[in-house]
Amino acid sequence: MVDKKQEWAEYEETIEKFIQVIAKNMNLYGMTSSVGRLYGTLYFSDDPMTLDDMRDALEMSKTSMSTGVRSLSEMKMVEPAFRRGIRKDLYKSEEDWYKAFTSLFGNRWRHHTETNMEEADEAISELRTIAEKTEDEELIGTIQRDIDRLEYAKSYYRWLMRFIRVVESGEIFKYVPKEDERT
Template structure:
């Protein structure tokens, strides 16, 4: 008959299985600009049956509460976890955002949109500086270099416009028409 010790052993096994996945997530989550530690945190909250408090996370990972605080904030900003309220509980509770499509899209959009805007801004400024130089220079050599640079920058600009279009594909949700979500389990 099943003893209390068997139960402990099985919980160990459950933990081991969960850990296999958590460890892998932690290794790859840098793609979301998130540290491996915060990745383990994410995995822990992912498998938790209930939303977790900072203290529970701290205990589960054997790390300081401060780290949990900063870790969960980075996950929050990446829209990978969300805060939930439960009446009677004063502590902050967190659960994972369970729409992974949304998490991916959010991160993808925010990061690339931001970089694209900054780079396009820089291109504009650089172009203006070059155009000034182009007008005032009397040296053929300089003129030639300026013109080559302007061409390069315009090619880069075209690329960024394309990238903006790609980002919009995800932002508008149109990507899901082109590449539909999978909902049923596929055959092994």
């Protein structure tokens, strides 16, 4: 005789294991594992969820749920949903992982790359100021070599920004096509 209760328990355990995998992977994108668990819970939910639903499912505070949803929304991994007759805010996960990845990747990498370019520009400016003040030829030579290194770093960051645009625009899929097992 089939024990339906046991089968459902096994199903829930299997899904929970995979949600934990998602949670661990979120660290790669600079997000906490609790936000990863939230995304996984929304992803496997057949219906949009309210903050209260999420709190109950994850046994976390409503404030944590709100913060997590905001982070996921900024990354375009969660979006608002509507259901007639429900006044509370509802959310559902972005089910297109390719879209979620390109958005998340682009957002995170763009920010860090722009910051790195600004820091390189600032370092170059400061080094040039030092070089203009000094009469030490050895220091001037060292500064010039380091400015050359920083200019090389900037060329890398410009290339990286072009790569980020290729990812964000979806052009990346011309070179590395998507696989969709759902069709």
